[in-house]
Amino acid sequence: MPATVLTTLSTRPVPGLVENHAAYARRHGYAHRVVDSTHVWGPRQPVYFRYHAIYHHLAQIGEGSLLLVLDQFAVVYEPRALEETFAGIDALVSAQPDDDALCNTSMLLLRNTAEVREKLRQLVDHVSHWAVRILEDDEQPENSLVAHVFPPRPCGLALPNGVYTNVQASWPGGGYHDSIRGVRPLVASDAPTWRRTGPGNRWTPTLDYDFRGVQNLVDEAAALAAGERPPCLVLAEAAQPEGDELHLNPGARIAFVSIYTHHIASYGRIHEESFARYCLRHGYGYHLYRKVPEFANGLTGSWAKPHVMRRHLAEHEFLLWVDADIIAMNQSLHMEPLVEGRDALVGNDHTAWNMNSSVVGVRNTPAMHALVEDVCKQIENAPDRSSIHANGGDQTYFANAFRARGLITQAQVVDALSLDAPVIYATGESHFVHFPTQYTPQRAASMHAWNQRSLARDADG
Template sequence: MASPHSVLTVLSHRPVDGLVDNHERYARLHGYRHATVDGMHVYGERQQVLHKYHTIIAQLVAMEPGALLLVLDPFSVVFDPHALPDVAHGYDAIVTTQTPKSALPAASGMIFRNVPDVRERLRKLVVELGKWAMRLPERQHACEATLLAECFPPLPFDVPLANGHFPSVQTIWGDGLAIDSIAGVRPLVAHNAPEWRQVDDGWAPAADYDFRYVIALVDDAERYQRGDRTRAIDAWQAAQRRTRDAEQHVNPHAPVAFVSLHTSHIAGYGDLHEENFVRYCTRHGYAYHAYREAPAFLPAGIDANWAKLHLIREHLPHHAFVFWVDADILAIDQSQAIDSTIDGRDFVIGTDHTAWAINSCMIGVRNVAPMRELVERICARIESFGDRSSVYASGGDQQAIYVEMLASGMIDARHIVDAMTLASSPVYATRNSRFVHFPAQHNHYRAVTMRVWDRLSHQR
C-alpha cells in the first residue's frame, strides 16, 4: 500500500546541483510522494514567502488525515533518511531554531501533520504573512521567522526530541558550527539557512551569506548515505600531517606566472588549490610557483597573508607578468586563459564583492619600471606596519595596496576590474567562472566546499 506521507520541495532560488535529487531519493526510499514547487517566478521576497506557505497548506489538505509532510527548501539536505513517522512520533508540528542562542525558527526541514490544529495554525500564519507582504503597519517590523514563531514555537535544533531524533539541524551560524557532529547526531535534515537578524527596524540575513554553501552538505549527505563516515576535520588533519616539499615550480620560464603560498595549517585546501592550478597552468603554458612554507627570501615578520607583494617582487624579474593568487582560489572553467584580461594593463586587481574597492586575493603586475617601483612601495608599507598579527590587523595587506594605489592615482577602471573578471566569490560564481575565490569560511569545511567545486574543473 502506498505511503500517505509526502515530501515538499519549495524552490525560492535555483538549487545547487544534486539538491532536488537528494530530496527525491529520500522520498523514493520510503515510498513517499514528492512534490517540487518552483516559486522562483514569484516576484518579491515577501511574496515568495507568502506563496510558500500557501503551497504548504495546499499540499497538506490534499493528504490523508494524520499524514506527515516534510517541507524542504534550497537550504535543506536530507542527511540520515529516517522514516518520517519515527522522527515525528509524538509531534504534530516540528519547527526548529535557527541558532543555539536564538528563539527564532529556521524554516528549513519543517514537519507538519495533517490534523485540524495544524491546518488552523497554518491558516492564521498565512493571514499574518499576507499583512506583512502587503506591508500593513501592524506587521511592518516582522519577518518570516518572527511570524512563524508565533504560530509554531520552535524547538531547539541542538537538543533531541523526546523520541530521541534530531529532525533538522543548522550546520553553520554566526558564531559556531555543527559540521563535525552531524554524523554523530544523525539528523533527518541538515541545512545551512541564512540566520536572520534585526538591523535597525528591519530583518536581514548576513550580507555575505552564500546559500550555495549547501553544495557541501549535498556532498556530505551523499557520502554518509554510502557508508563513508569520514569527517571533514579528519581529512583536514591528515593533510596537515602530510610530508611535502618546501616548494614547487611549473614552467618556471613562461612569460605569465602565478605565485602562491600555503603553509601546512591550510594544507587541507591549499594542496587542492595547488593541484588545480598545476593543471590550469600546464594547460595554458603559464608558470606556477607554489610555496608550502615561507621562503627564506622573505623579510623577518613577513609571512603567509602578508607576503603577497614580496612574492610578486621576487618573481617579477623573471616573467613579463606575475599574478599573486590566494590558496583558496580554484580555476573552475580551465579552458579560459588569462591573456585577454592582462592585455593592455600593467596592473590589475578586482573589486570586492561586498563594500571594498579592491580585493587582494588576486593581484597582477607587469614587469615594467613603474610597476616594479609600485611593488617596492607596497612592500615597504607592509613592512612598516607595527601589527601584522592576523589577516586583518592594521587593515591587512589590502589597506597597504589601496593606499599606494591611491597615492599613484590608480584607483580607477584602468587597473580595477569587477568582482568576477579575476576571482569570483561563490555568491556570484557558476561552473562557467574562470577563477572562484572561497573566502571567510571555516577552514576545514572550506576544503569540502572547494573539493566539490574542483570536480567541476575536471568536467570542463
C-alpha cells in the same frame, strides 16, 4: 497513514537535492510532492505562495499523518523514520543557530490535526498581512513570521530521544561542518541567516551567502548513504605533497605566486591542483609555497604576500599573487588579454572595497618594484597582524599603495567577474573563482565541488 514529504522550491535547486528528498520518501514509503514557486514574481509573494501550498497539502493527507516540509536549502542527512523520530510531536521547527527567537524555515514538521491546521491558517493570515506590508513590523523576515505561530526549538537541543532535527551547516558566527557527521541530524541545511544590523537596525540576510553551498551537503549525504567517506574528509586526510615548494615554468612571461600552510591544506591542495593544471596548459609560471618561506621575515599567512611577490617579480614580465582559496575554473581562458597594456591589475571587490588583494598583478618595471617594496614595508610596520583581517588585513596596505600612486582607476581595476569572481556570483564560465569568508571544512568542500566541475569541463572539451 503514511507521511508525506513536501519539497518547496523558491529558487532553482542544486543538482541532486530533489532526488535526495525523493529517495528519502521512497525509503520509508512516504508520498513525495514538489511545490515550485519560481514562477511567482516578487520579493514576498513566493513566501505567501509557499505557505498556502503547505496549508493545502497538510489538509490533503490523512488525519494524524505527518507532513515534512523541506525547502531548497535542506538535505536529508540521516534518513530516520518520521513516526519514530517525532512520536508525540505535532509541530516542530528549529531555531536559527545564532538566534533562538528566529526559525530556520528550511524544515517544518506538521501533523494533520485540527489544532495544527488552525495554527497554520493563522500563519497564512499573518504572512498575507506581511506580503501586502500592513503588519506593524512589516520588515521582519519569514523566519520571524513563523516564530509567531510555531515557537522554534533551539537547534542545539536534541529531542528527548537524542535526535537532532535540523542542523544549520554554517552561519556568521561559526559552523557545524566540523561536527555534523557526529551529530547525524535528520536534516542538514545551509540557509541564509537573518539578523538586525546597521544604523537603522534593519533585518538583513547574510550578505555573502551562496545557496550553492547546499551542494556540499547533498554530496556528503550521498557519500554517507553509499558507505563512503564525505569528499571534504577525503581531501582533509589526503597525503601532503612532498617538499615545501613547487616551481613550474620558471622562465615564463606570466607567472603566479601563492602560499598555503598545513592549517588550510585541505583546500590549499585543491588550489594547487587547479593552478598547476592551468599553468601547465598555458605555459605560465607558478611558484607555490606549502609553508611561509623564511625570506618572508617571520610574517604569517596572507601578510607574506608582497614578500613572495618581491622574491619572484624580477624573474617574469608580469607576476600575479593569487590567494589559496581560488581555483582556475574556466581553464581555456588566457591571461594575456587581462595583462596586455597594464602595469598593474586587480579586481574590484564584491563588497565595499574598491579593490581586492586576492589577486594582485604587477609588471616587472621599476615603478611596480617600488610599489611592492612599499607594501612590504607597510606590513612590516603594521601595528597589528594578529589575525588575517587585523587593520583590514593585507588588502588595506595594497590599497594604500595603489591609491598613493593613482592606480585605483579603470585602467588597472577590472570588474569582480573578469578576474576572480566571488563564488556567490561565479558560473562555470568564470575565469577564476574565489571562495572568501568560509570556514575551512566548508571552503574545502565548496572548492572541491567547483574543481570537479572544472575538470569535467576540461574532459568535455
